[in-house]
Amino acid sequence: MFLELTEEQKLIQETAREFARVELEPVAAQLDQEHDRGPLLANLKKLAELGFMGLNIREEFGGAEAGTIAFSLAMTEIARACASTAVTVSVNNMVCEVIQAVGTEEQKQAYIPRICSGEFAAGSFALTETGAGSDPSGMTTQAVADGDSYVLNGAKIFITSAPYAGVFVVWAVTDKEAPKGKGISCFLVEAGTKGLIIGKEEKKMGQHASATNEVLFDDCRIPKSALMGKLNDGFRTAVGELAGGRIGIGSLGLGIGLAAMDYATHYATERSQFGQRISNFQAIQWMIADGYTELEAARLLLLNAAFRKDSGRTFAKEASMAKLYATEAANRACYAALQMLGGYGYTQDFPVERYARDARITAIYEGTNEIQRVIISREILKNFG
Amino acid sequence: MKILICVKQVPDMESRFKPDNAGVWFSDTDLAFRMNEYDEYAVEQAVQLREQLGDAADLTVLSIGPDRIVEALKKALAMGCDRAVHIQDPAAALKDPWQIAAIIAAFAKDKGFDLIFTGLQSQDRGSAQVGVTVAERLGFACTTTLVGFAFADGVITAKRELEGGVKGVVKLRTPALVTCQLGLNVPRYPTLPNIMKSKKKELVTIPVADLLHEEALAVTARFYPPAKKGGGIVLEGDVGDMAEKLIAILKEKTNVLR
Numbered sequence: 001m002f003l004e005l006t007e008e009q010k011l012i013q014e015t016a017r018e019f020a021r022v023e024l025e026p027v028a029a030q031l032d033q034e035h036d037r038g039p040l041l042a043n044l045k046k047l048a049e050l051g052f053m054g055l056n057i058r059e060e061f062g063g064a065e066a067g068t069i070a071f072s073l074a075m076t077e078i079a080r081a082c083a084s085t086a087v088t089v090s091v092n093n094m095v096c097e098v099i100q101a102v103g104t105e106e107q108k109q110a111y112i113p114r115i116c117s118g119e120f121a122a123g124s125f126a127l128t129e130t131g132a133g134s135d136p137s138g139m140t141t142q143a144v145a146d147g148d149s150y151v152l153n154g155a156k157i158f159i160t161s162a163p164y165a166g167v168f169v170v171w172a173v174t175d176k177e178a179p180k181g182k183g184i185s186c187f188l189v190e191a192g193t194k195g196l197i198i199g200k201e202e203k204k205m206g207q208h209a210s211a212t213n214e215v216l217f218d219d220c221r222i223p224k225s226a227l228m229g230k231l232n233d234g235f236r237t238a239v240g241e242l243a244g245g246r247i248g249i250g251s252l253g254l255g256i257g258l259a260a261m262d263y264a265t266h267y268a269t270e271r272s273q274f275g276q277r278i279s280n281f282q283a284i285q286w287m288i289a290d291g292y293t294e295l296e297a298a299r300l301l302l303l304n305a306a307f308r309k310d311s312g313r314t315f316a317k318e319a320s321m322a323k324l325y326a327t328e329a330a331n332r333a334c335y336a337a338l339q340m341l342g343g344y345g346y347t348q349d350f351p352v353e354r355y356a357r358d359a360r361i362t363a364i365y366e367g368t369n370e371i372q373r374v375i376i377s378r379e380i381l382k383n384f385g
Numbered sequence: 386m387k388i389l390i391c392v393k394q395v396p397d398m399e400s401r402f403k404p405d406n407a408g409v410w411f412s413d414t415d416l417a418f419r420m421n422e423y424d425e426y427a428v429e430q431a432v433q434l435r436e437q438l439g440d441a442a443d444l445t446v447l448s449i450g451p452d453r454i455v456e457a458l459k460k461a462l463a464m465g466c467d468r469a470v471h472i473q474d475p476a477a478a479l480k481d482p483w484q485i486a487a488i489i490a491a492f493a494k495d496k497g498f499d500l501i502f503t504g505l506q507s508q509d510r511g512s513a514q515v516g517v518t519v520a521e522r523l524g525f526a527c528t529t530t531l532v533g534f535a536f537a538d539g540v541i542t543a544k545r546e547l548e549g550g551v552k553g554v555v556k557l558r559t560p561a562l563v564t565c566q567l568g569l570n571v572p573r574y575p576t577l578p579n580i581m582k583s584k585k586k587e588l589v590t591i592p593v594a595d596l597l598h599e600e601a602l603a604v605t606a607r608f609y610p611p612a613k614k615g616g617g618i619v620l621e622g623d624v625g626d627m628a629e630k631l632i633a634i635l636k637e638k639t640n641v642l643r
């Protein structure tokens with residue numbers, strides 16, 4: 001048992017922390033309130049140049065080959081400053097990882113370096129549909145073979161980064177007759193392809209700077225070579241890659257929770273009522289103790305899941321546990337932090353209400369926490385009875 | 386052109402410092418460490434010079450300290466230095482500037498360095514003596530407090546910061562040593578691929594006993610945090626009274642209100 005980060009991991013954490021403090025933190029509130037994407041895109045470009053879009057990607061494709069622990073550390077530091085930036089980075093990493101895992105050599109060469117270098121501001125992961133959220137195998141978007149192409153028809157919803165993504169990983173039904181989940185394939189669709197339409201953007205509770213859009217396919221013709229992985233095997237890919245993404249989302253939640261607790265704890269040592277600092281009150285002390293204890297547990301769960309992934313072990317259950325726990329701990333931490341600030345916590349003059357809004361979605365996307373519990377219990381029950 | 390950059394790893398200055406058991410320096414348990422800020426300017430300037438000179442430049446980064454300082458060396462490697470030297474010394478924090486300078490000079494002697502970059506001072510000890518003492522021991526030309534640097538035709542043109550924002554320009558020939566000040570440059574962030582590649586660069590470890598033959602000249606006798614200050618002035622009464630009192634204080638003690 002050795003719980004020390006390597007020097008490289010510490011340096012990556014330090015770089016992420018410094019970048020977040022200097023470049024992200026000062027614009028986070030503005031990004032939240034003004035919905036201005038300029039600073040977001042500028043920061044994404046800088047993050048790409050530093051190597052944050054391909055933490056777990058091989059050097060030959062422009063990645064950092066730094067591993068999942070480094071990915072988790074970086075996500076947490078970025079999210080401490082700006083959750084919208086963090087989710088974009090998390091999804092970009094996931095998109096690169098899917099392509100690296102199942103793409104052909106040509107697909108890897110064609111797309112991964114462009115996301116890693118920042119030539120593409122983002123990549124999108126297009127799985128969810130209105131009728132297929134927690135149950136993506138119920139999707140109806142179709143890809144029909146036609147000569148040397150496939151023709152896509154259907155609609156995706158809630159697609160992160162769609163308006164500025166250079167490439168979309170898209171799941172579609174290729175065999176309607178197959179049993180559930182056995183007739184879905186995965187495709188790469190370039191932005192600008194005829195028939196690929198970026199639909200309306202959602203007005204969200206938080207993570208405002210990160211765009212979440214409908215994506216429509218209207219006789220969208222793509223070459224046969226756009227198929228990624230084996231025909232009809234795409235659902236397995238989605239499930240596998242989401243497990244890795246969950247480490248990113250859990251780490252993102254952790255970062256928001258830490259930002260909230262740090263802010264509120266500092267506030268509690270300065271705010272006076274009844275002639276003393278409110279941090280003297282046990283009620284406040286317990287919020288601090290519980291908040292940090294839960295976030296520390298979350299951190300260890302995340303690092304354990306990341307460690308298992310890096311060492312080639314199974315990690316889906318651990319990633320789900322970490323995502324579930326970290327995002328719920330983060331939400332509790334944000335609400336406790338808001339409570340510690342009293343009425344000021346509810347105003348936009350202080351960042352805590354933003355943290356609370358930004359943290360909320362982490363318990364929902366990349367598999368709701370109910371679905372995480374389904375996965376965890378299924379994995380455990382396998383070993384009983 | 387052979388270039389040496391001397392860096393030190395220091396605690397994050399936001400840390401809470403506690404005296405060590407002997408009460409002569411701070412305890413380093415539980416502290417987070419990073420590269421001394423001024424040394425980051427030194428590394429950055431050396432890397433920029435390397436970009437100017439291309440492969441004609443060779444950058445060695447040196448640090449003295451316990452094993453944890455390898456992180457600072459790797460950062461310098463990731464920023465663009467070519468090789469690193471770790472002078473292993475678990476007790477480096479207890480050495481005085483004279484000894485630290487003696488170690489560096491003993492290493493650098495006969496190695497043919499043309500130019501040495503150091504920080505102006507370390508953020509924790511703040512003696513500002515190491516750089517100049519190294520120069521003296523090696524017989525190098527030396528200038529301090531750099532806020533501007535240029536190199537052409539074997540001549541360094543150094544812009545120095547003097548008191549009250551006044552600047553001075555100094556020209557010196559190599560071999561030379563310069564110490565770097567805030568404002569000289571903006572240190573780059575090491576890229577993640579370069580951080581990972583720093584593992585593959587040369588890192589030589591030398592026990593300090595091989596290089597140090599000097600006694601300390603100025604031993605730190607005691608380390609203690611300042612006595613807790615009173616909490617400033619606390620105004621009391623109703624809001625109107627407090628506002629009156631505050632205005633009176635601001636008028637009397639500051640230039641904010643006249």
Ligand SMILES: Cc1cc2nc3c(=O)[nH]c(=O)nc-3n(C[C@H](O)[C@H](O)[C@H](O)COP(=O)(O)OP(=O)(O)OC[C@H]3O[C@@H](n4cnc5c(N)ncnc54)[C@H](O)[C@@H]3O)c2cc1C
Nearest residue numbers: 125126127128133134158159160212364365366367368370
């Ligand atoms: C901001 C944002 C960004 C997103 N980004 C992306 C993206 O980039 N790509 C993408 O493909 N998708 C994305 N999503 C979609 C997201 O992953 C889904 O919203 C999520 O998986 C839940 O699906 P749903 O919204 O249809 O909810 P539903 O599946 O309708 O769930 C409704 C409720 O029922 C519960 N529930 C459903 N099934 C079960 C069950 N078996 N047991 C117990 N409870 C259950 C859920 O937990 C939830 O509480 C994003 C969503 C948002 C809001």
